Amino acid sequence: MQTVLVTGGAGFIGANFILLARQNNWFNIINLDKLTYASNLENLAQLQADPNYDFLQGDIGNVELVSDLLNKYQPNAIINFAAETHVDRSIFSPQTFIQTNVVGTFNLLEATRFYWQKLSPQNQQQFRFLHVSTDEVYGSLSTQDSAFREDTPYAPNSPYAASKAASDHFVRAYYHTYGLPNLTTNCSNNYGPHQFPEKLIPLIILNAIDGKPLPIYGDGQNIRDWLYVIDHCEAIYLVLQKGKIGETYNIGGLNEQTNLTVVEKICTILDELAPKSDLRHSSLMTFVPDRPGHDRRYAIDCDKIISELGWQPKENFDSGLLKTVQWYLDNSNWVNQVRSGAYQNWLKQNYENRQAK
Numbered sequence: 268m269q270t271v272l273v274t275g276g277a278g279f280i281g282a283n284f285i286l287l288a289r290q291n292n293w294f295n296i297i298n299l300d301k302l303t304y305a306s307n308l309e310n311l312a313q314l315q316a317d318p319n320y321d322f323l324q325g326d327i328g329n330v331e332l333v334s335d336l337l338n339k340y341q342p343n344a345i346i347n348f349a350a351e352t353h354v355d356r357s358i359f360s361p362q363t364f365i366q367t368n369v370v371g372t373f374n375l376l377e378a379t380r381f382y383w384q385k386l387s388p389q390n391q392q393q394f395r396f397l398h399v400s401t402d403e404v405y406g407s408l409s410t411q412d413s414a415f416r417e418d419t420p421y422a423p424n425s426p427y428a429a430s431k432a433a434s435d436h437f438v439r440a441y442y443h444t445y446g447l448p449n450l451t452t453n454c455s456n457n458y459g460p461h462q463f464p465e466k467l468i469p470l471i472i473l474n475a476i477d478g479k480p481l482p483i484y485g486d487g488q489n490i491r492d493w494l495y496v497i498d499h500c501e502a503i504y505l506v507l508q509k510g511k512i513g514e515t516y517n518i519g520g521l522n523e524q525t526n527l528t529v530v531e532k533i534c535t536i537l538d539e540l541a542p543k544s545d546l547r548h549s550s551l552m553t554f555v556p557d558r559p560g561h562d563r564r565y566a567i568d569c570d571k572i573i574s575e576l577g578w579q580p581k582e583n584f585d586s587g588l589l590k591t592v593q594w595y596l597d598n599s600n601w602v603n604q605v606r607s608g609a610y611q612n613w614l615k616q617n618y619e620n621r622q623a624k
C-alpha cells in the first residue's frame with residue numbers, strides 16, 4: 268500500500284480526507300499538523316489504534332523537520348491541506364497568512380524537491396505533490412459573469428486569497444522549473460462535520476442553538492458555491508490518482524446560494540430538529556457591517572474534472588445541510604471543546620473589530 272503525507276490533517280478538510288482515506292484503506296497516512304487554533308486531534312480520535320495512521324505535530328515551514336520526516340517515511344505522495352483559511356482573520360492580521368500559506372508552502376516545496384530528487388527515476392515519476400487551494404484566487408464575479416474556469420486569470424482580493432494565489436504560483440513554478448510532479452485543486456466553500464465555527468455555516472448553527480444573533484454581513488446577497496466536504500475529498504482522491512501532472516482542477520458543488528438563503532435554511536432545519544418554545548430561529552438574523560472588500564460571488568465551472576476524471580458532486584444541498592446540522596447537535600463534546608478559549612477570543616475580537624470600524 269502507498270504512503271501519503273497529509274499536511275494540515277487535523278483541520279476540517281484534511282481530517283475528513285484522512286477519515287475517508289482510512290475507511291477505504293486508500294493508503295497509509297502520515298499526518299503533519301502544527302495544531303493551530305482551528306485544528307483538533309479530536310477529529311481523528313477514531314484512528315488512534317490504526318496501525319496505518321501516524322500523527323506528528325510540526326510546521327510545514329520547518330524544512331529540517333519535513334526533510335527528516337520524508338526520509339523516514341518515504342511517502343509516495345504529499346497532499347498539502349495546511350493553511351490559514353479564514354478571510355476575516357486575514358483582514359485583521361495578514362502576517363500569519365503570509366507566513367503559513369506563502370513561506371510555509373515554499374519551504375514544504377523545498378523539502379519535497381530535495382527528497383524527490385534523491386528518489387529512483389521510477390519513484391520520481393510516480394511521486395505526486397497535490398496542493399489544495401481555493402476558488403478565491405480568481406477574484407469576484409457579478410451575477411452575469413460566467414463561472415471560474417481553470418484558465419480564468421488570477422485576481423485575488425483578500426490577503427487570504429492573495430496568499431493562496433502566491434502559493435499556487437510557487438507550486439506551478441516547481442513543476443515548470445524542477446519537474447516536481449504537481450497537481451493543484453481549487454475548491455469552492457466546503458461545509459460538513461468538523462468545521463471550525465468561525466465559518467458561516469457552523470457559526471450560524473451554533474449561534475442559533477445558543478439563541479445568539481446570527482450575523483449577516485452587508486445585504487446577505489453575496490453568493491457562494493457550497494460543496495459537501497466528502498464530495499471534495501473524493502475529488503481530491505481522484506485527482507491524485509488520475510489527474511494530469513502540472514495541471515489544475517476546479518472542484519465545486521454546482522450549488523450557488525446567497526448567504527441569506529443559507530442562513531434561512533439552517534433556521535428552518537433547527538426549527539424542526541431543535542425547536543425553541545419562545546422564538547423561531549430566523550428571528551435571530553441580524554444584519555451587521557460588511558466585510559471590507561467582500562467578494563460578491565464565487566461560481567465554479569467543474570467541466571474539466573467531470574469530463575476528464577468522471578467526478579460529480581453527489582450530495583444535495585438540503586440533505587447535506589441537514590446532516591451537518593444534525594452532526595453539530597449530536598457532537599456536543601466536540602462543540603464544547605472548540606468553544607473554549609480560542610474560539611471565544613476570536614468571536615470577541617471579530618466583534619470588537621467590527622464595532623471599531
Ligand SMILES: Cc1cn([C@H]2C[C@H](O)[C@@H](COP(=O)(O)OP(=O)(O)O[C@H]3O[C@H](CO)[C@@H](O)[C@H](O)[C@H]3O)O2)c(=O)[nH]c1=O
Nearest residue numbers: 352353354401402403455456465466467482483484489526
Ligand atoms: C463568518 C460569516 C460569514 N458571512 C458571509 C461572508 C461570505 O460571503 C460567506 C461565507 O463566509 P466564510 O464562511 O467566512 O467563507 P468565505 O469567506 O466565502 O471563504 C471560505 O471559502 C473559500 C472557498 O471559496 C475558502 O478558500 C476559505 O478558506 C473559506 O473560509 O458568508 C456572514 O455573512 N456572516 C458571518 O458571520
